[in-house]
Amino acid sequence: MSLDLNIEVPTDLYINGAFVPSESGERFDVLNPATEEVIASVASASEADAMKALDASQAAFAEWAARKPRERGEILRKAFELMMAEQKELAKLITLENGKALSDSMGEVAYAAEFFRWYAEEGVRNIGEISVGPSTGARIIAHHKPVGVGVLVTPWNFPAAMATRKIGPALAAGCPVICKPASETPLTMLALMPILEKAGVPKGIVNIIPSRKSGAVVDKLLHDPRVRIISFTGSTEVGRKLLHGAADCIVNTAMELGGNAPFIVCEDADVDAAVEGAMIAKMRNMGEACTAANRFYVHDKVHDEFAGKLVKKFEALKMGNGLDDGINVGALVNEETRDKVGYFVEDAVKKGAKLLTGGTRPNTKGYFYTPTVLTNVPDNADLLSDEIFGPVAALQSFSSDEDVIRRSNDTEYGLVAYLYTKNLKRGMAMSEKLEFGMIGLNRGLVSDPAAPFGGVKQSGIGREGAHEGLMEFLETQYISVEW
Numbered sequence: 375m376s377l378d379l380n381i382e383v384p385t386d387l388y389i390n391g392a393f394v395p396s397e398s399g400e401r402f403d404v405l406n407p408a409t410e411e412v413i414a415s416v417a418s419a420s421e422a423d424a425m426k427a428l429d430a431s432q433a434a435f436a437e438w439a440a441r442k443p444r445e446r447g448e449i450l451r452k453a454f455e456l457m458m459a460e461q462k463e464l465a466k467l468i469t470l471e472n473g474k475a476l477s478d479s480m481g482e483v484a485y486a487a488e489f490f491r492w493y494a495e496e497g498v499r500n501i502g503e504i505s506v507g508p509s510t511g512a513r514i515i516a517h518h519k520p521v522g523v524g525v526l527v528t529p530w531n532f533p534a535a536m537a538t539r540k541i542g543p544a545l546a547a548g549c550p551v552i553c554k555p556a557s558e559t560p561l562t563m564l565a566l567m568p569i570l571e572k573a574g575v576p577k578g579i580v581n582i583i584p585s586r587k588s589g590a591v592v593d594k595l596l597h598d599p600r601v602r603i604i605s606f607t608g609s610t611e612v613g614r615k616l617l618h619g620a621a622d623c624i625v626n627t628a629m630e631l632g633g634n635a636p637f638i639v640c641e642d643a644d645v646d647a648a649v650e651g652a653m654i655a656k657m658r659n660m661g662e663a664c665t666a667a668n669r670f671y672v673h674d675k676v677h678d679e680f681a682g683k684l685v686k687k688f689e690a691l692k693m694g695n696g697l698d699d700g701i702n703v704g705a706l707v708n709e710e711t712r713d714k715v716g717y718f719v720e721d722a723v724k725k726g727a728k729l730l731t732g733g734t735r736p737n738t739k740g741y742f743y744t745p746t747v748l749t750n751v752p753d754n755a756d757l758l759s760d761e762i763f764g765p766v767a768a769l770q771s772f773s774s775d776e777d778v779i780r781r782s783n784d785t786e787y788g789l790v791a792y793l794y795t796k797n798l799k800r801g802m803a804m805s806e807k808l809e810f811g812m813i814g815l816n817r818g819l820v821s822d823p824a825a826p827f828g829g830v831k832q833s834g835i836g837r838e839g840a841h842e843g844l845m846e847f848l849e850t851q852y853i854s855v856e857w
Contacts, residue, residue, distance in 0.1 A: 377413060377470060381463040381565060386417045387584070388567045390430035391577020397422045402586045404561060407473030407705035408695040408740040414471075416560050419583035421594040424552070427581035431523045431550035432600050434578030439520045439548035443498045446546055450494035453573035457487035457538075457566075464565065468533055469696040471559045473705035473741065474659055476696050482659075485821065486534035489542040489839070492823040496844050497546025513855050518848035520548035521626055522602030525595050527588075527616070528563070529608045530556035530707055531662045531763075537563045539823075539838050540605045541570075541580060547847035549603070550579045554592060558707050560584035593619050601625055603847060607664075609761075610787070610832050628836040628846045630664070630828055632761055633789030636782035637667035638804075640775075641675040643794035644816075649683045651818030652767065655792050657691070657745065658819070660703055661765045662711070664833075665790045665812075665820060669758055670769040671778045677771045681749055684767060685731045688745040695740070705740040706764055712741040715764030718757035719746055722768065727751045732765070759785070775804060783809045789829035790820055811837075 377383050385401075386393040400418040405411065419427075438446070457464065465479035472479070502517035524544050528536040533555060544551045555563040563582055570580055585591045595601050596619040603626040606616050610632040620627050637655055639648045655667035672680045696704030706712045712735065719733050732746030745765040751758065757768050772778040782791060792814040795801045805813040811829035814820045821827065826837040836846050 377467065379463050379466055381460050381467070382568045383414070383467060383561055384564045384567065385414050385561070387419055387423055388564060388580070388582040389423065389427045390581065391571070393567075396420055400586070402557060404471055404558070405708070406470055407707050408697075410739050410741075414561060416564075416584050418587065419585040419591055420587065421591055423583055424591045424595050425598075427552045427583050428523065428595060428598060428600055430578040430581055431552055434576060435523060435550050438550060438576065438579050441548070443500060443546070446548065447494040447497045449574040450490045450497065450542060450545060453570055453575070454487045454490040454494065456569045456572055457483065457490065460569065461487075464534060464562065466697065467565055468559075468562050469704065471561050472530060472533060473707055474662075474696055475701045475704045477702070478659055478704070479696070482532055482535050485823070486532075486538040488823045489535070489538040492839070493542035493546040493844065496543075496841060499841065500547070500844070500848065511856070513857065515853040515855065516850055517853075518845070519851050521847050521849045522549060523600055524549050524551045524603045524605060524847060525592060525601055526551050526553045527592060527604065527606040527608065528553065528555050530558040531659060533559035533562035534566070536607050537566060539827075539843070543838075543843040544605075544847045545575070545579065547844055549847045550581075552581045552583060552595065554588060555582065555584055557584065557586055557588070589615075592616065596620055596625055597622055599623055603628065605846065606630070613834075626846075628838070629834045630838060631789075631832060631834045632787055633664040633666070633829065633833055634668045634759070634761060634785045634787040635665060635790045635792065635810075637670045637792040638778055638782065638794065639670070639672040639676060639680055640793075640795040640800070641673040642796045642800075643676065644796060645676050645679050645683065647816065648680060648794040649687060651792065651794065651814070651816070652684060653687055654818030655814065656767050657703070657765060660706060662707060662763050664761070666762070667767070667792055667818075668762055669782070670767055671772050671781065672769055674771050674773050677769070681730065681747065681769055685747050688747055688767070689731055691745050693736070693742055693744065703745060703765060705742050707741070709741055711763060712743050715743050715762060715766060718755075718760075718762055718764075719748065719766055722748055722751050722755040722757055725752045725755050727755060727768070775800070779804060779807050786832045787829070788831035789833035790814065792818060
C-alpha cells in the first residue's frame, strides 16, 4: 500500500547496508491507529537474521572505531541536516504509524535530529586524563574506548527520537549497532536508513531488524559474546527480563524504564503557568510518554482553581486523525492501550473519583480516548500506581510539603517529577527530597539532548543525552607506565 510520502519508506530488514527480506520470509502488518487500516507489511526478523546483523556489525567495528572523531562527527552533522530537510515527511510517517497529532510529530523530528547534531559535537570530547600515582610514582593514563557492538531496543511512543537518542552517541563513540524497533512503529526507523546512507554511514554500522519475535531475537543477541551493550527504552517489566538475559554474558546495560511522575502544584504557584506546564507534561504525545505527569498533587488552597482551568484547556483540544488540520489529540497507538486507559478511568470513578470532563471512547474508527480530568481520586485507584499512558489527569489535594513529598516518593519508579512554586528556595529544597532522576521545576518539559535523561530506583540504569549518553558506549582503559 502506498504511504503517499515524498521520502523512501523501506519495509525490509536493513542488514550490512542493504534492505533484505527476512530469512524466513515472514512479515507483519503495521496499522494506522486513527483508521485501523493496514498501511504496510514489514519483514519480521528471525534469530538467523539477527546473527547476520551481528556478523556485519562486528566486521565493520574496527574500521569505524579507528576513524577520527571529527570524521564520525561530520557524518552525524550531515544526518541532522538531512533529517531536518525531510522534517514534514518524516512527521507524517510518525503520525501514520503512531497516531499522534502532526504538530507533535513535527516536534519529535526536530528533537530527534538534535541528537545527531549534539553528538556530532560531543563525540570529539572523548577526553581522558593523566596523573602520577601518589605512592608508586607511575603515570596513570586513563582513556575511553568504544565498548563494541550495541543492541538498541526502542519503543513505539517516540519512534524517531528513541532511535536517534541511542544511535547518535553509539556512532559518535565508534560503536556499530543493531536496532530492534517496536513492532507498532518500525517504519520511521527504517526510513532513517536512506538518510544515514546519504550522510555517509558505512555499511554494517547500523542494522535494523524489526521482528514479531522480539524476545527470542534479542535474547539470542545477548548470549553472543560479541554484543557488549544493550540500550533499552520501555517498560520496567521488560527491562527486568533483559537484565536477566544480559547477566549471562555480563553485557553492559543502559535502561530507560517506566515512570509514575508526580506533578506538584504548591499554594504559592503561578496557577496559570502550572496549567500550561500541565498541558505539556500530561498531553505531549497524548500522555503516551514515560515522562508524562501521572499523579497531580494540588494544594488545597489552589486545587479548585487549577482543576477548573485545566478542564477548560482539555475541553478546548480538538481530537481526530493526526494528519488533519488543527488536531491536538490523535489516536492512541493501539486498541490495548486505549482499553487500558478506559479501564483506569472506570476503575477510579467506581472507587469514588469525580469525572470533570472526558472519560469516553468515541463511537468511530480509530483508537481514540477523550482528554479526561478526574478529581477526588482515591488512593486505591489503579491509575495512581501504574503508568496511564493516555490523556488522563488524575488530581489529588495536599496540605503540606512533607505530605506531598512522602506521597510522591511512594512508588517503585523514579524517573521524573514536576514541581510548581514561586519560591525558588522552597523549590530547590523540595526537589532535592524528591526521589527522581529528573525534576521539572516550574517547567512541564525536561527532555533535552544536552541534559542527562534517566531515572533512579526501578526507572532505569544509566543516562541518555548529554556527555553521559556518550559515556554509556565507552569503556575506560587504564595504562600504567613509567617514563
